[in-house]
Amino acid sequence: MTLSPVEESEFGVSGCLDTKQRLLDAAVKIFSEKGFHATSMRAITQEAQTSLSAANYHFGTKEELLRLALQQRVKLFNDRRLTLLQKSKKEAGEATLSIEQVFEAYLQPFFERRTEWVFQGVSPAGLAIRLYLDMPEFVARVRKEAFTVINHRFVTELEEALPGFSSCVLEEALQLGTGVAIHAAIDVFEMNLNASDEKKRAGSRLENTVRFVAAGVCAVNGGPFIGPSDLGENS
Amino acid sequence: MTLSPVEESEFGVSGCLDTKQRLLDAAVKIFSEKGFHATSMRAITQEAQTSLSAANYHFGTKEELLRLALQQRVKLFNDRRLTLLQKSKKEAGEATLSIEQVFEAYLQPFFERRTEWVFQGVSPAGLAIRLYLDMPEFVARVRKEAFTVINHRFVTELEEALPGFSSCVLEEALQLGTGVAIHAAIDVFEMNLNASDEKKRAGSRLENTVRFVAAGVCAVNGGPFIGPSDLGENS
DNA sequence: GTCTATATGTTGATAGAC
DNA sequence: GTCTATCAACATATAGAC
Structure with missing residues (x-):
């Protein structure tokens, strides 16, 4: 299960991939796999090919790292929901949406693996679900x-x-x-x-x-x- | 939130409450409150008023302690489901049960707080749910x-x-x-x-x-x- | 901004006396 | 069976060089 630690990120704030973003990507990856408790800062910094202190410089605590990583991914997830909702409303024209249509927009991203989302095998829904069911x-x-x-x-x-x-x-x-x-x-x-x-x-x-x-x-x-x-x- | 550490247990294998059962009761209590990862063996042994080594003597590992504690509680939970099912079947007589009746027997224990179950404020459903949603x-x-x-x-x-x-x-x-x-x-x-x-x-x-x-x-x-x-x- | 080195605390598990 | 004492490994967090 070896994979090149850094390839490309759709979240890069600057042109190149700085340490902070590498840490966020690594956090998403390992939090998704193991949950919050079972993930150590060491594992994240190792995945991001940096040091423990760098992570603490950028985020202060493990909790803050989770918060920012989750926000970044969930935004994609929820934007997708809104896109689906808008699409349905546009197709419906003047008519109000049925509850099936509303729930479809709400639930569909749970089942999608959109290529532009998946980064190192992790999709936003994967993280959200993992955090819901955060058991070892x-x-x-x-x-x-x-x-x-x-x-x-x-x-x-x-x-x-x-x-x-x-x-x-x-x-x-x-x-x-x-x-x-x-x-x-x-x-x-x-x-x-x-x-x-x-x-x-x-x-x-x-x-x-x-x-x-x-x-x-x-x-x-x-x-x-x-x-x-x-x-x-x-x- | 002080409470007498040992009062009575409905699970006592022998007449008096031995260390092993006290540990099981304490494990159920704290696992239910904090989940698996956030619970330390020290907290359990302290609650059970015994030592860390006693727990390791009886169970070997934290995982084995969880396994046995869960089995003990879940048995009550599932026996209740079977009781409810039997009751419905008895009332139905010859007729087959509706899916509502089946699901009612299956789901009702989630919402019950039967007095004979609750031990130190914890019911079997509480533990099962906590383990499902085991997030900090x-x-x-x-x-x-x-x-x-x-x-x-x-x-x-x-x-x-x-x-x-x-x-x-x-x-x-x-x-x-x-x-x-x-x-x-x-x-x-x-x-x-x-x-x-x-x-x-x-x-x-x-x-x-x-x-x-x-x-x-x-x-x-x-x-x-x-x-x-x-x-x-x-x- | 990023690193090495370290401080300080906790964990689960074990050794051996009694 | 139960204890005290201790282990090695891990955690988060910080200090200070560069």
Whole structure:
């Protein structure tokens, strides 16, 4: 997995690639691969072919380096969302957009690997996702083990409830449902960092999530829409 | 935030609470609060009122301690799922369960704080969620900052597409959509640890996710179901 | 601006007495 | 089984030469 440490960057502020930008690129690369905690400043400076002190001169702390690196990449990501949104609005003319169109603009960049984004194998979405799921490899493995049996049990159950669906689709549905529930339950466990103003009805959180997931599963494979469409193909 | 270090444990293998179990309880508590990386063995042993060597004697490594602690808690979580499933099947009699019923059994424990589970303020779901979103506080803050503007923009857009919906509901919908997309995109970025057998059609991943989320949002607040129901109240 | 060298603290894990 | 004492490796951060 050897690769030339510096080739070219689409973020270069000046003509040539200075140390600061090399550090930002290296930070994006290694943060994306290993997450925040598991990444050491030494690894980043080594990747950028510079020294530990240079990094501290430019950024002060590891946290500030992450902040700037993330900002640089996320800007590309979010600009892309706005571009997609504008494109849809232009095509729609006077009509208002459907929620499908809005969500498509919002979610599509997660699934794209635009060549002008990818730098040393890393795309902006890769970093964002990595920071969301910032667990060491071992944790992911143990967690997966702990839920293998129960998930298999529930896939079997879903197969009974939805006879026409393939098991791998239902596996995926269960994974998506877990993702939804986790995000829905975050502030139930007071792990949210924003002021939970609690204007949302807490009591109906479970019911809403169940409805959300069940409707989503049916929409994906039980609806009129089977297989790939032409959505997003003109990107 | 002082609390008596040892009160009682529902996991006691023997009559009294030995060092090994105290370590497991302390591990669950601190792993749940801080995640894996940010938790030191010293913090766990201090909480358990024992020494670092005792932990290493019983578990060998920090990873093994996490594995065993997680297994112990997850068993309660998954047993609860099975109980709920059995209850629904019993009530259904001969009829097969709906997917709503299946997902309800699967997801409900995420939102429960059963008194017999909670030990020193930690429930099994709390640990599972923490391990999913195992980021340091700083990372969560920076990530949130980076997406504040764009999220506000898309909430505005959704308000236009769904005039009757409240903005806080749409904020929540966007968060859930992000959760879905992240989980759906994980193996797009080859961050999945299981052998991605790629029998799932990769090309339609985005379209399925968009449909999933859009249908989910409508089902939660556009469907016949508004506000709290009696689902799960008899738990 | 960038480097070498170092300060200071923490980590997970181990050795050996009891 | 549990402890004290210690290890080597790693972390972030800084001082000062150039």
